[in-house]
Amino acid sequence: MAADFRSQIESLRPYLLRxxxxxxxxxxxxxxxxxxxxxxxxxGEANFAGRSNLRTWLTGILKHKIVDTIRRQSRERPxxxxxxxxxxxxxxxxxxxxxxxxxxPDAWEQPEAALGQKQFLAALExxxxxxxxxxxRVFMMREHLGLETPEICKELGITPTHCxxxxxxxxxxxxxxLSDNWFAK
Amino acid sequence: xxxxxxxxxxxxxxxxxxxxAFGERVALRVHLAIxxxxxxxxxxxxxxxxxxxxxxxxxxxxxAR
Numbered sequence: 001m002a003a004d005f006r007s008q009i010e011s012l013r014p015y016l017l018r019x020x021x022x023x024x025x026x027x028x029x030x031x032x033x034x035x036x037x038x039x040x041x042x043x044g045e046a047n048f049a050g051r052s053n054l055r056t057w058l059t060g061i062l063k064h065k066i067v068d069t070i071r072r073q074s075r076e077r078p079x080x081x082x083x084x085x086x087x088x089x090x091x092x093x094x095x096x097x098x099x100x101x102x103x104x105p106d107a108w109e110q111p112e113a114a115l116g117q118k119q120f121l122a123a124l125e126x127x128x129x130x131x132x133x134x135x136x137r138v139f140m141m142r143e144h145l146g147l148e149t150p151e152i153c154k155e156l157g158i159t160p161t162h163c164x165x166x167x168x169x170x171x172x173x174x175x176x177x178l179s180d181n182w183f184a185k
Numbered sequence: 186x187x188x189x190x191x192x193x194x195x196x197x198x199x200x201x202x203x204x205x206a207f208g209e210r211v212a213l214r215v216h217l218a219i220x221x222x223x224x225x226x227x228x229x230x231x232x233x234x235x236x237x238x239x240x241x242x243x244x245x246x247x248x249a250r
Contacts (some may be wrong), residue, residue: 139235
């Protein structure tokens, strides 16, 4: 029974590694987080007891381990000044002096169809990798881990305003990147 | 409150992360009613959320195949 549980858990390792890597952007840190999660899962087998989907349960444990890692990292490298991540002063170049679009965004054609395509997800991943580190971290905590802003602020020791600035930058950069690299084709 | 497009992009983004105040929601609605560019942007911000969720689940599909 225990051996069976172990092998079921092991079979989910590739998925968990990918899940952790998307957030942490560092193979060694992702590996460590997954390892810790798997050990905690084995120790907590009794808590699982088939009451939910195994993958969902493991992902939940992993999420905590990932947040622990982020907390450690941000203690070692405090957030500091917004401008260090600085780019394009909030995309000023896209707007005229009155704050209206210089070049208004066009609608994307059939975005839902893109969701099912491997190449699209690869393009999205490339756009995410192109984001500055802290911008990406906050955005992925929000959208990949699904954390609420107050929790993100608490873990990173930043203000909500700082958080919203980074989330806005991430979304603006990602939509530009996808417009250029996917939807323009 | 009259919003520029630039301010609208900020509020649309924040609308994904916090509950906007009544005045902010009204101002956004007024702006979106007349601005195509910001409507497109809004749809793209929403889509980004869906797309990242798809990416988060991506590993599963690979396992299943």
